[in-house]
Amino acid sequence: MKAVVVETPEKITVVERDIPEITSTQVLLKVKAAGICGSDVGIYHGKNAFATYPRVVGHEFVGEVVKVGADVKNAAVGDHIAVDPVVSCGHCYACRTGRHNVCKTVNVLGVHRDGGYQEYVAVEQNQLHQLPKDLPWEIAATVEPYSIGAQVAHQGRLTGDDTVLICGAGPIGLIILQVAKMKGAKVAILDVVDSRLETAKEMGADMVINSKTKDPVEAMNEFTGGEGFNLIYEATGNVNVLQMCIQKLPSPAGRVVVLGFSTVEFPIRQVDIMSKELEIIGTRLNNYRFPEVIEWFKEGKVDPKSIVTNTFPFTEADKAFQYNDEHPENVLKIVLTF
Ligand SMILES: NC(=O)c1ccc[n+]([C@@H]2O[C@H](COP(=O)([O-])OP(=O)(O)OC[C@H]3O[C@@H](n4cnc5c(N)ncnc54)[C@H](O)[C@@H]3O)[C@@H](O)[C@H]2O)c1
């Protein structure tokens, strides 16, 4: 079979490998589609602190079961499957308290272990989620990024009563927008790329803010009558944006949810947190949220078609990465097809 390997940063090759053997608790999946995420591109460019090399990247993948281990209870040959890429230890503090996505030794397929950019993958039964067979593969590949949307909604305690700001109208910011609108919230979204803000408007954003041309504090005053945003998502990855989110934009009793993982330091004032009882909340990966997302897809509550803008054959992953880097105005999510 063929596999796409990032050998070292900036060096990607298509290699021949043996089809993996499965254990009694695994299935063999024939991969059908795999999304390209910012973190895959980051691994390619050597900018992901969590990754090790050489690595078959790809954590947003779906496929068809072609072989089933003797002890597997939840899958049969022919099933369409989405793979939750989070692997945890089961006994550390985070795992014991029901938060395996921040397991002390969390592993992610495609980051710490080989992932989905290969024709066949052996997957543990506890990572399998059944997909409806009429869901097109390239759309199904967005279940994982939508699971981030489900996780951030949970972490931020998002409700329909909230006035929400999303910083960043990339694929993740736009998914959060769809989730927040589904819940009935009033949502503003901020970016510096007009085409992405246009897309946000089409997806139902109540206000779009280009922070190059509009002062976000002014926008906040207009949108919230001076109260501030109740819930803010920082999904640009830029620490200056996060600093502004903490200092200038929240309402009293507000929450700021942090998605980015920059290691850049920035100043923060106690009084901004204390005086509003501001909560600054982390969010990472997803905590068993695939079933919820698959229900949203079945019920048409979100619009994953709108996120997938391009497809490339998986053997042209290098071209797809390059296209992703060079055309932020045209691309939301590229899906590799098999
Ligand atoms: N915590 C998690 O589990 C998790 C999961 C997925 C992604 N992420 C992170 O979420 C963030 C968003 O992911 P994405 O795939 O949508 O990324 P992306 O890079 O496609 O989108 C980021 C958006 O932010 C905008 N932006 C960048 N700097 C800005 C600035 N200074 N002011 C205003 N806008 C700015 C960009 O124009 C872009 O549209 C990234 O930081 C990513 O690493 C976190």
Ligand SMILES: [Zn+2]
């Ligand atoms: Zn991702």
Ligand SMILES: [Zn+2]
């Ligand atoms: Zn653990």
